[in-house]
Amino acid sequence: GQQLNQSPQSMFIQEGEDVSMNCTSSSIFNTWLWYKQDPGEGPVLLIALYKAGELTSNGRLTAQFGITRKDSFLNISASIPSDVGIYFCAGQGAGGTSYGKLTFGQGTILTVHP
Amino acid sequence: NAGVTQTPKFQVLKTGQSMTLQCAQDMNHEYMSWYRQDPGMGLRLIHYSVGAGITDQGEVPNGYNVSRSTTEDFPLRLLSAAPSQTSVYFCASSYSGRPGANVLTFGAGSRLTVL
Numbered sequence: 001g002q003q004l005n006q007s008p009q010s011m012f013i014q015e016g017e018d019v020s021m022n023c024t025s026s027s028i029f030n031t032w033l034w035y036k037q038d039p040g041e042g043p044v045l046l047i048a049l050y051k052a053g054e055l056t057s058n059g060r061l062t063a064q065f066g067i068t069r070k071d072s073f074l075n076i077s078a079s080i081p082s083d084v085g086i087y088f089c090a091g092q093g094a095g096g097t098s099y100g101k102l103t104f105g106q107g108t109i110l111t112v113h114p
Numbered sequence: 115n116a117g118v119t120q121t122p123k124f125q126v127l128k129t130g131q132s133m134t135l136q137c138a139q140d141m142n143h144e145y146m147s148w149y150r151q152d153p154g155m156g157l158r159l160i161h162y163s164v165g166a167g168i169t170d171q172g173e174v175p176n177g178y179n180v181s182r183s184t185t186e187d188f189p190l191r192l193l194s195a196a197p198s199q200t201s202v203y204f205c206a207s208s209y210s211g212r213p214g215a216n217v218l219t220f221g222a223g224s225r226l227t228v229l
Contacts, residue, residue, distance in 0.1 A: 006156075031216045042118075042204050042220030043157070088156060092216045101172065102216060104149075104156035 006089050006105030013079055014113050021108045022073040023089035031092040032065050032072040033102065038085045046087075047074070079112050086110070116140050120205050120221035127195045127228045135190040135224050137205030144210040146188040147218070150174065150201040157204065163188055164210065195228045202226070 006023045013019060023032075031050055035043035047058050049065035049072060056063055062075045072089055089105040121136045139146065147162035159172030163182040177199060179191040188207075192199060202225050206218035 004156075009154075033217065035220075040223070042206075042222050043218075044220070045217055048217050090157075090218075101147075101159060101162065102218060104158070106154055106156045 004089060004091060004103050004105040006108055008108060009106065010109040010111070012111045012113065015079060015081060017079050019076040019079055019083070019110065020073060021087060021089075022071060023091070023105045024071045025091060025103075026070070027093060028069040029091035029093055030069075032063070033090040033092075034061075034063050034072070034074045035088045035090060036085050037088065037107075043088055076110075079110075081112050081114055084110055084112050118205055118207055118219055118221035120203075120224050122224060123222065124225050125227070127192075127226065129196060129228060131195050132191070132193050133195065134192075135203055135205075135226070137188045137190065137221060138186050139188075139205075139207040139219070140186065141207065141219065142185060143207035143219070144185070146182065146205065146207045147172070148178070148180065148188070148190045149204045149206065151204060151223075152201050160190065160203075192226075195226075197228045200226060200228045 004023050004025050033048050034046045037043045047056050047063040052069050053067050054065040060077045086107045086109050088107050090102040118139045144165050148160040149157040151157050158174050160178050161180040163169045166182050166185050169180050202223050204223050205221045208218045
């Protein structure tokens with residue numbers, strides 16, 4: 001099946017630093033999503049991307065849908081302690097049978113030191 | 115709105131026992147799904163449903179059953195629990211039409227331990 005490689009697996013940064021993480025796929029995706037998970041909670045949507053080349057911001061977060069449709073990245077600027085959590089990329093493959101079926105990356109664990 | 119509600123939040127089972135994880139959503143979403151989350155493996159799709167009366171298998175369906183008798187509810191059944199099913203389970207739902215298709219809303223999760 002489809003696989004997503006998300007990197008890095010973990011990051012330890014100082015408050016105020018910028019963060020970058022990315023996902024690559026072996027196949028084309030029609031949709032890229034970025035989620036954040038806080039401890040003991042379910043993932044919450046950060047940004048949704050629907051078109052190749054699309055660049056979308058949500059406050060200090062910026063994400064892009066790669067032009068090849070096989071990758072996406074998420075940047076967080078000026079990190080703060082509440083950015084701590086696990087960040088997941090997710091993609092929906094091309095084709096009707098892929099409707100609604102998201103493939104998730106392994107997650108990036110972000111730790112922010114005050 | 116409550117969104118996606120999962121119960122129970124925690125459960126301990128013995129090998130061979132059966133149980134049902136409950137999931138309900140009040141957003142009139144057509145699509146519902148179950149994922150399991152294991153360390154270092156992200157979320158993997160177990161079963162999903164595109165509407166009442168319609169279910170299908172995901173990536174890791176073995177050992178689990180589902181049914182969808184109403185739009186709101188999508189229970190996940192473990193028929194004979196095994197230690198390999200120790201995991202955190204998430205129910206999620208979404209609209210089927212644009213915009214918002216594929217944008218899953220997740221429940222808070224159910225942590226299951228099988229001894």
